[in-house]
Amino acid sequence: MEAAAMLSTSRLSAAQVWSWLNEVPDPEIPVISVVDLGIVRGVQVTGDSACTVTITPTYSGCPAMQVIADAVTEALTARGVQHVQLHTQLSPAWTTDWMSESGKAKLKGYGIAPPAQQVIDISGLRHGGKGGLAAGVKRHAIAAPTVVCPHCGSSHTELTSQFGSTPCKALYKCLDCREPFDYFKCH
Amino acid sequence: MDAKVNYLLRQGDNALVLSQRLSELCGKGPALEEDMALTNVALDLLGQTRMWFTYAGELEGQGRDEDRIAYHRDAHDFKNCLLVEQPNGNYADTMVRQFFFDTWHYFLIGALAACQDTRIAEIAEKSLKEVTYHLRRSGDLVVRLGDGTDVSHRKTQAAVDDLWMYTGEFFAYDDVDQAMVAAGIAPPADQLRAQWLAHVADILAEATLTMPSPDAWMQKGGKQGRHSEHLGYLLAEMQFLQRAYPESQW
Structure with a gap:
């Protein structure tokens, strides 16, 4: 490892930790970092060589969380941080809005359609203030997002399956270039 | 047992037992996409189970972690509703069971996300988007199966008729549920039942299926640990490793 990337004798800064974490790849989509994905929610420097990193799971059952926690700890200890504490935070719940623009661009370049702006409208299944179904609100009234093919850019695409290769993705196919692709679901 | 701990274990047991049932279909789904979706x-x-059990173990204060709660209890200590332990059957059975559960789960989790207990509200908030997605999917499939071919319609109607008697338990509140309502945590049974019936009626109508009577006789007992014969077999498989090699670590 280059000396410049190591913790110098000066005190640890949060900005430094963020930049190191920005190099930790997501284990399932290695093209983007855990920071790009919005999993790292906070960095707190707690001493000369100690910090607390707050992470949040994308999905409750995300099997990559342990790997991510280990990778974060390893990346920081490898750079000389002596005490790394990890804190898992559930609320506010992770949303694809936290994914960075550069992260979305990297996903697209990798062949995965990034989440569309439109978030699943939970209120579509719910009713006014009481939480029931609104009269006349039907299941399919909840608009499906327009997903753009990451290969040819066409928005003439079709959902193949609500779940793709991981819980955070759905499977689509492009009706123009005929290629199948993963779509990072909006949540 | 403290009512809140009991209530948390019920949430975790429902999620765990249904998760185990669905994972039985791993590699055996009727189509690749369905296989992936179910798993x-x-x-x-399973992720939701871990959050419920971890909180239950902390509140209980007897040093039980999520694994101990999942693997070191026998059937009579499980508090899941009878519906989730019912076998997968044919695909209509699997999807109707899922749809009945998802509808209840969606309205319950939605209410818990705004409840008085911060930790429960956080777990529910984390789960709500997942649960919403599950409900959209299972509702779609019930419509597709019910309003499909003659065979799929017949099998789906049979599944609705067979599983109906396990749905009353969601709303049969006992002392534990009532204590949670009083504590500002659980939604009132009447409200939950009305929401559940309205959505189920809507989807079954679109699926051209006949809804059984809401006043039909209903099974109950799961929440109090009285289960159908199916749960024992499910646990025997799920808990095999810890039963054969207690305390073994991954």
Whole structure:
């Protein structure tokens, strides 16, 4: 490892930790970092060589969380941080809005359609203030997002399956270039 | 047992037992996409189970972690509703069971996300988007199966008729549920039941299926640990490793 990337004798800064974490790849989509994905929610420097990193799971059952926690700890200890504490935070719940623009661009370049702006409208299944179904609100009234093919850019695409290769993705196919692709679901 | 701990274990047991049922279909789904979807739903439910059990173990204060709660209890200590332990059957059985559960789960989790207990509200908030996605999917499939071919319609109607008697338990509140309502945590049974019936009626109508009577006789007992014969077999498989090699670590 280059000396410049190591913790110098000066005190640890949060900005430094963020930049190191920005190099930790997501284990399932290695093209983007855990920071790009919005999993790292906070960095707190707690001493000369100690910090607390707050992470949040994308999905409750995300099997990559342990790997991510280990990778974060390893990346920081490898750079000389002596005490790394990890804190898992559930609320506010992770949303694809936290994914960075550069992260979305990297996903697209990798062949995965990034989440569309439109978030699943939970209120579509719910009713006014009481939480029931609104009269006349039907299941399919909840608009499906327009997903753009990451290969040819066409928005003439079709959902193949609500779940793709991981819980955070759905499977689509492009009706123009005929290629199948993963779509990072909006949540 | 403290009412809140009991209530948390019920949430975790429902998610765990249904997750285990769905994972039985891993590699055996009727189509690749369905196989992936079912196992992904199972994964979401398993993640939710961990959050419920971890909180229950902390509140209880007897040093039980999520694994101990999942693997070191026998059937009579499980508090899941009878519906989730019912076998997968044919695909209509699997999807109707899922749809009945998802509808209840969606309205319950939605209410818990705004409840008085911060930790429960956080777990529910984390789960709500997943649960919403599950409900959209299972509702779609019930419509597709019910309003499909003659065979799929017949099998789906049979599944609705067979599983109906396990749905009353969601709303049969006992002392534990009532204590949670009083504590500002659980939604009132009447409200939950009305929401559940309205959505189920809507989807079954679109699926051209006949809804059984809401006043039909209903099974109950799961929440109090009285289960159908199916749960024992499910646990025997799920808990095999810890029963054969207690305390073994991954």
